[in-house]
Each structure stands twice: as C-alpha cells, then as structure tokens.
Amino acid sequence: MAKITLDNLAHSYLKQPKSDDDWALKELNHDWADGEAYALLGSSGCGKSTLLNIISGLLRPSRGRILFDGRDVTDAPTAERNIAQVFQFPVVYDTMTVGENLAFPLKNRGADPKYIAERVNAIAAMIGMEDQLRRKARGLTADAKQKISLGRGMVREDVNALLFDEPLTVIDPHMKWELRTQLKQLHHDFGHTMIYVTHDQTEALTFADKVVVMYDGRVVQIGTPQELFERPAHTFVGFFIGSPGMNLFDAQVSGATATVQGVAVPLGDSYAPVAGQVQIGVRPEFVRLHAGGEGLPARITRVEDVGRHKIVRLDVGGTAANAILDEGTPVPAGADRVSFDAEAINVYADDWRVAPQSLQGRAA
Amino acid sequence: MNKTVNQKAWFLVLPVLILVGFSAVIPLMTVVNYSVQDTFGNNVFFWAGLDWFRDMLESERMWNALGRQLVFSSIILAIEVPLGIFVALNMPKKGFWASFCLVLMSLPLLIPWNVVGTIWQIFGRVDIGLLGYVLAKLGVNYNYTQNVIDAWATVIIMDVWHWTSLVALLAYAGLQSIPDAYYQAAKIDQASRWKVFRFIELPKMAGVLMIAILLRFMDSFMIYTEPFVVTGGGPGNATTFLSIDLVKMALGQFDLGPAAAFSLMYFLVILLISWVFYTVMTNLDKRDGV
Ligand SMILES: Nc1ncnc2c1ncn2[C@@H]1O[C@H](COP(=O)(O)OP(=O)(O)O)[C@@H](O)[C@H]1O
Ligand SMILES: [Mg+2]
Numbered sequence: 001m002a003k004i005t006l007d008n009l010a011h012s013y014l015k016q017p018k019s020d021d022d023w024a025l026k027e028l029n030h031d032w033a034d035g036e037a038y039a040l041l042g043s044s045g046c047g048k049s050t051l052l053n054i055i056s057g058l059l060r061p062s063r064g065r066i067l068f069d070g071r072d073v074t075d076a077p078t079a080e081r082n083i084a085q086v087f088q089f090p091v092v093y094d095t096m097t098v099g100e101n102l103a104f105p106l107k108n109r110g111a112d113p114k115y116i117a118e119r120v121n122a123i124a125a126m127i128g129m130e131d132q133l134r135r136k137a138r139g140l141t142a143d144a145k146q147k148i149s150l151g152r153g154m155v156r157e158d159v160n161a162l163l164f165d166e167p168l169t170v171i172d173p174h175m176k177w178e179l180r181t182q183l184k185q186l187h188h189d190f191g192h193t194m195i196y197v198t199h200d201q202t203e204a205l206t207f208a209d210k211v212v213v214m215y216d217g218r219v220v221q222i223g224t225p226q227e228l229f230e231r232p233a234h235t236f237v238g239f240f241i242g243s244p245g246m247n248l249f250d251a252q253v254s255g256a257t258a259t260v261q262g263v264a265v266p267l268g269d270s271y272a273p274v275a276g277q278v279q280i281g282v283r284p285e286f287v288r289l290h291a292g293g294e295g296l297p298a299r300i301t302r303v304e305d306v307g308r309h310k311i312v313r314l315d316v317g318g319t320a321a322n323a324i325l326d327e328g329t330p331v332p333a334g335a336d337r338v339s340f341d342a343e344a345i346n347v348y349a350d351d352w353r354v355a356p357q358s359l360q361g362r363a364a
Numbered sequence: 365m366n367k368t369v370n371q372k373a374w375f376l377v378l379p380v381l382i383l384v385g386f387s388a389v390i391p392l393m394t395v396v397n398y399s400v401q402d403t404f405g406n407n408v409f410f411w412a413g414l415d416w417f418r419d420m421l422e423s424e425r426m427w428n429a430l431g432r433q434l435v436f437s438s439i440i441l442a443i444e445v446p447l448g449i450f451v452a453l454n455m456p457k458k459g460f461w462a463s464f465c466l467v468l469m470s471l472p473l474l475i476p477w478n479v480v481g482t483i484w485q486i487f488g489r490v491d492i493g494l495l496g497y498v499l500a501k502l503g504v505n506y507n508y509t510q511n512v513i514d515a516w517a518t519v520i521i522m523d524v525w526h527w528t529s530l531v532a533l534l535a536y537a538g539l540q541s542i543p544d545a546y547y548q549a550a551k552i553d554q555a556s557r558w559k560v561f562r563f564i565e566l567p568k569m570a571g572v573l574m575i576a577i578l579l580r581f582m583d584s585f586m587i588y589t590e591p592f593v594v595t596g597g598g599p600g601n602a603t604t605f606l607s608i609d610l611v612k613m614a615l616g617q618f619d620l621g622p623a624a625a626f627s628l629m630y631f632l633v634i635l636l637i638s639w640v641f642y643t644v645m646t647n648l649d650k651r652d653g654v
Contacts (some may be wrong), residue, residue: 035521053548057549057551057554058551058552077551078551078552078554079551079554082554083552084552085548085549085552087548089545091545091546091548091549093563093567094567095563095567096563104553104555104563105552105553105554106551107553108555108559109552148366149549152549152553153512153552206465358584
C-alpha cells in the first residue's frame with residue numbers, strides 16, 4: 001500500500017504534440033492518499049484509462065513523474081510496481097481453469113501453494129464461483145469471465161494499489177450492485193488504495209469517499225459527493241453530476257446580484273468583478289416555480305413523473321432548464337416565473353467556478 | 365419464413381460439379397483403372413485385380429521411399445513451425461516496417477518451385493555457386509551431388525527458405541488478433557515472457573497453426589520439383605521421395621499398373637495422416653472447452 005503522487009504529469013499519444021488538443025492528459029498534480037477509495041468519473045474519452053495505465057506502468061507518461069511513497073517509479077516496469085488492475089473487458093487465460101486463472105498472479109510471484117489455495121478459495125467465494133474452480137475458463141459467459149478478471153485483481157493482498165477500469169460494464173445490474181458491495185467490503189477489510197474508474201455517477205458516488213471528476217484530459221474537481229453536488233468547480237461537473245444536471249444561465253454579476261435576461265437575481269454572497277463568459281449555475285432541486293411575482297419569466301414545456309419526484313422541463317427566455325419538485329408537491333397553477341435559492345447559486349467564469357468574496361483566498 | 369422451392373437452382377451447382385468431375389474425379393478414375401489392370405503394350409489390357417497393390421506393399425523400394433518421405437516431412441515440420449512462430453513473434457506489429465517485413469516474407473512464396481530448385485542448385489555448386497564456393501574455400505567438404513548428408517541438408521534448407529514464411533505469416537495473423545488488453549493483463553499479473561507465449565499467444569495462434577501444419581505437411585509430403593531439380597533424387601536414392609519415385613516408375617520405367625497402385629496408396633496415406641492430424645488437433649482444441 002502506498003501513497004501515489006502525480007507530479008506535473010501529462011501525456012500525449014503523439015510523438016510531437018502541438019496544440020492543447022493533442023494531449024490526452026493535461027498537466028496534473030495530485031496525491032492519491034494511502035488507503036483511500038477514489039472514484040474517477042468522467043465521460044468516455046476524457047483520459048481516465050490513460051491515467052490508470054500510467055499509474056500501473058503500462059504507459060510511460062510524456063512528461064512528469066509518478067512517485068510511490070516518495071520513490072520515483074516513472075520508469076519502473078509494471079511488475080515492480082506491484083499493482084492490480086482490472087480492465088473494462090474481461091481478460092481470462094482460456095486454456096486455464098477458473099482456479100488456475102485466480103492463482104496465476106500469486107504463482108507468478110512464487111507464493112506458497114498452501115497460501116495460494118487459501119486465497120483462491122476466498123476469492124472464489126467472493127465472486128460466487130466456488131463450484132466452478134475446476135472448469136476451463138474458455139466458453140464461460142462474459143459475465144463470468146469478468147468476475148474472474150476481478151478475482152485475479154483482488155487475489156494479491158500485498159498490492160500497492162487496486163485499479164478498476166470500468167470493471168462492471170459487461171455485468172448485469174443485479175450482480176453489479178453485489179460486486180460493488182464486495183469491493184467496498186474489500187476496501188474496508190484491507191484498506192488498499194483503490195481507484196475505481198467509471199462514467200456512471202451513481203456508481204462513483206456510491207463507491208467512493210472521494211470522487212475525482214475528469215473532463216477533456218483534465219481533473220476538474222476532487223471532492224466528496226456532497227461537495228460535487230453543492231459546489232461544482234466546473235460547469236461540466238454541474239452538468240455531469242445530478243440528474244438532470246445543473247441549469248446554467250448567461251449572466252452579468254456585480255456584487256451580490258446577477259442579472260439574467262435583464263432580471264436581477266439575488267446571490268447568496270457578493271463577488272468581485274468577474275471577467276470572461278459569466279454564467280450562473282443552479283441545480284434543479286433549488287429552482288422554485290410560481291405564478292407571477294419575482295423571478296425570470298418561464299414556460300413549462302413538459303412535466304415528467306419519475307417516481308420519487310417530478311422533473312419540470314422549462315423554457316426560460318430561450319434557455320432550456322429543469323426544476324425538480326417533490327412527489328407530493330403539485331406544479332403551481334399558471335406558473336410563469338422561476339426563482340432560485342440564493343445560497344445554492346454558483347457563479348462561473350469561462351466554465352470555472354468563481355469563489356465568492358467572503359471565501360476568496362480559501363477556495364480559488 | 366417462406367422459402368421458395370425452385371429445383372432449377374441445381375443447375376447453378378452444375379458448373380462446379382462438371383469442373384470437379386473433369387479435374388479430379390475422372391483423372392483419378394483413370395488411375396484406379398490402371399491400378400487393377402496389366403498390359404503387354406499395344407494398348408491391350410487385362411484384369412490384374414489387387415496384384416499391383418500387393419506387389420507395392422511388398423516392395424522394399426516403396427517402403428524406403430515412404431520412410432525417407434516421413435523423415436523429411438517430420439524434419440520440415442520440426443524446423444519450420446517453431447521457426448515460423450519465432451519469426452512471427454519478432455516481427456514489428458505495425459507501421460512501415462511491418463509492411464516491409466510482410467512483403468519481404470511473401471517473396472519466397474511467390475517464386476515457382478522449379479525456379480527455387482534452380483536457384484539452390486546453382487547456389488550450392490562448388491565451382492560457381494556462392495554457397496558451395498564459399499564453403500569449399502572455408503575448407504568444408506560440401507558436395508550435394510555426392511554426399512548424402514549434404515544433399516539432405518541442401519534440400520531441407522531450401523524448403524525452410526521457401527516455406528517458413530508461410531508458417532510465419534499465418535502465425536503473425538494469429539498474433540495480430542490478440543487484443544492489447546491481454547498483454548496488459550499479463551503484465552499486471554507479472555507473467556514471464558514464456559508464460560505470455562504459453563497462455564496467451566499460443567492458444568490464440570492454435571487455429572492458424574493447425575492450418576499451417578496441415579498445409580506444410582501435405583505440401584512437404586508431396587514435394588517433387590525442388591529436390592528433383594537440385595539432386596535428381598540422388599546421390600543414389602538418398603533423396604528419392606515418394607513423388608520422385610512415382611514419376612521414375614510411371615514415366616521412367618512405364619510401369620503404369622504399379623505406379624497407379626502406388627499413387628492411390630500415396631493418396632490414401634496423405635488423406636489418412638491429414639485426417640489424423642486434424643482430428644487430434646481439433647480434439648485438443650475441444651478438450652479445453654466446456
Ligand atoms: N493507444 C492510443 N493511441 C492513441 N490515442 C489514444 C490511445 N488510447 C487512447 N487514446 C486517446 O486518448 C484519449 C483518452 O482516452 P482514454 O484514456 O481511453 O479515455 P477514457 O478511458 O476516459 O474513455 C481519447 O481521445 C483516445 O482517443
Ligand atoms: Mg477507458
């Protein structure tokens with residue numbers, strides 16, 4: 001187990017990267033704390049696998065260094081880093097039995113046969129394949145093969161970190177939930193540093209204490225699920241997390257007031273003058289509907305009942321927006337205005353969150 | 365689903381049937397015809413039954429040729445298959461050099477058999493051939509026309525030069541079909557190079573290797589032109605393989621009956637061995653499954 005430090009890390013798959021777009025991974029500095037469980041969340045193609053492969057040593061970064069507990073391992077081969085990684089699509093050794101597959105990483109490290117047998121049985125129980133240990137891996141379903149891959153990832157106890165690259169993509173929803181619970185349990189029992197890559201926010205938010213959100217080769221925010229919900233650091237985080245995502249409106253901000261479509265919107269805090277493209281973001285949970293009175297003129301285009309709550313689709317002066325109403329709350333009759341909870345409004349300049357004046361210096 | 369029944373569709377198969385009939389069945393039947401008859405010339409034939417087959421089975425000459433043939437094919441397979449795999453493993457995976465290697469490797473496959481024979485016949489000559497001359501200068505007593513070992517070595521090296529590419533190209537195709545994730549997983553699992561070969565590459569190549577082995581077996585078992593051009597079957601009968609012997613018998617001595625019986629048995633042996641190869645290998649394949 002180790003603390004993993006990324007020091008000015010960047011990667012491009014091209015030999016001579018020119019523009020910013022050529023970098024699959026933009027410059028990155030981050031410490032993965034020892035024993036913490038992280039979820040790495042981002043849409044497909046944003047560089048999650050690239051980052052994971054660099055940590056495990058399958059890929060050498062174009063720039064920067066990786067340190068394990070302060071030791072530079074940038075040029076150390078995968079084997080030396082002693083990391084477990086599970087890939088999105090199942091990899092099994094077809095000609096081996098299920099049991100041999102699970103034992104493979106231990107055998108390669110020359111572990112004691114008795115210990116191997118013990119571990120294989122324990123892991124087989126975890127993935128629910130005790131009665132198939134003697135079966136050849138070839139011809140198993142994708143589900144079963146991925147469980148074997150997961151098992152091979154978990155079989156070593158002494159790894160520095162466990163990396164999961166969207167490991168549950170091919171697994172059916174019920175089993176998904178069960179395996180994720182197992183992984184959490186494993187983390188609880190052994191306290192490995194774990195990084196769990198996913199593009200599914202529910203998966204990320206339920207798995208990890210800390211969620212790392214990536215967008216276009218950049219880490220845009222690292223935080224607890226609550227932080228990501230309340231204070232998205234980037235419009236992408238606001239949009240990507242939550243369903244539906246955060247509403248964004250073009251605005252001018254001065255002091256504690258934003259002006260949206262000519263209407264003054266009170267903010268929870270005051271802001272220094274902000275430059276660039278300014279927007280305010282507010283989650284649908286904090287959008288209030290009412291007939292007449294204060295607020296922005298809005299038109300209801302559709303109401304969707306999704307069980308625990310209702311999603312109200314709105315057209316606010318040409319900008320699409322959403323509001324969420326609790327199940328019991330009826331849509332106000334003749335609603336034609338929306339207003340926002342002032343405390344829940346975030347201000348963005350060129351997609352990045354602007355810290356309010358009272359907090360500046362603390363969270364820039 | 366509704367299927368239209370149209371018996372006229374059979375006519376579409378007819379051209380193929382006719383083609384196969386003329387190219388394979390009818391010629392084969394002439395051989396069958398000769399194999400059960402005898403003649404004293406003048407185109408007068410009479411029934412000989414299975415006499416020729418019995419004669420051939422008792423003929424030391426045929427057994428010797430068969431023995432030589434089996435040894436030759438075994439050596440060929442034992443060299444070309446591992447060598448082909450080795451070459452495939454070391455070829456670049458992509459880019460300019462991959463294409464370059466592919467073209468280079470295909471070249472020997474495109475050269476006609478008798479040209480290959482001629483090339484090596486000249487190449488190995490002590491007086492003018494590059495190989496023979498250099499060896500002679502180095503003090504090696506090399507002469508494929510007189511020394512049995514030299515003759516065999518020349519024929520084998522020639523075949524390896526000509527055909528290893530085929531095995532290599534097939535093995536290469538098998539290797540190319542392995543997703544990167546397998547190699548990555550193997551690195552994570554800390555597998556040695558040998559284990560990567562044994563548990564990833566070899567299983568993924570098994571299918572194409574089976575084809576390669578079958579092709580190389582059948583082809584080497586029927587080899588005629590190259591040794592005929594280089595050694596003419598000599599020195600003595602040292603490199604007289606089955607086809608060479610067959611041609612000597614049929615055309616050289618005009619023993620049509622025995623030669624026909626010989627051909628049929630030859631054909632059956634190839635069929636039998638290929639079938640055994642195929643069944644054994646597909647069973648090995650299946651045993652791993654389910
Ligand atoms: N082997 C590669 N060669 C070139 N480009 C690659 C390679 N792998 C990934 N990329 C590119 O790098 C970017 C990030 O990819 P990846 O890390 O796989 O994203 P993710 O795992 O988040 O879906 C993508 O634009 C992808 O096209
Ligand atoms: Mg990926």
